Amino acid sequence: MHNDHDQNGDHGHHHNHDHHHHDNQYSDMQARVKALETLLTEKGLIDPAAIDAIVETYETKVGPRNGAHVVAKAWSDADFAAWLKRDATAAIASLGYTGRQGEHMRAVFNTPETHNLIVCTLCSCYPWSVLGLPPVWYKAPAYRSRAVIDPRGVLAEFGLTLPEEKKIRVWDSTAELRYLVIPERPDGTDGMDEAALASLVSRDAMIGTAIAVSSKISAAGSPEALP
16 A cells, blocks of 8 residues: 655545554664664774764665666666566566565656655655665654655755646655655766666655756755754
8 A cells, every 4th residue: 555645735644554563673673783882882893983984885875776776777678667667576676676574666757747755654664675774864753744744845955946837746655565766867868878877866866855867966965954
């Protein structure tokens, strides 16, 4: 089941799944990891800055490369794009990327008429297999609530201003179903191979808080904080 909303205020939705069976079940584990990290830091055995750098790498670089590969293949292979629309779980798995707990994937395609945005309103369900670690702002209560109530305003805070006539559709992730935004292919990229195309796809574009552009300069950036 999926829950989606549009910019006209149709935000009624129901979760018939238990979020605590997914991300929140790791709270005890996370507490233990934090305690171990603190102990090792106090003993001088690890450098917190080094850990932060590793997390940043997996959050913004290594993980999202998987999703960028999926997007680039969809842009350049019409048969794969059709498969992705029909059965994203299988299409993504064919590239070697599978969910860590068997959750299903759905690919939602941006079009000239519609922009898609991903959120998880109750916790932080996220497509780890294609996007790596979720950014801090994705888990923040401000994003989780305001992305549904005022998606256009939230996107503006990310630096993404969309035409008023473009519909914004919000997809609410669950423990069983995760979403991947397939951004529109930028103009002027017809001669690029898949590797070059993938380099144009940012993590935020695959969440929907940015768009893909025909250069490596992001079309929008993550805000410092959402009020």
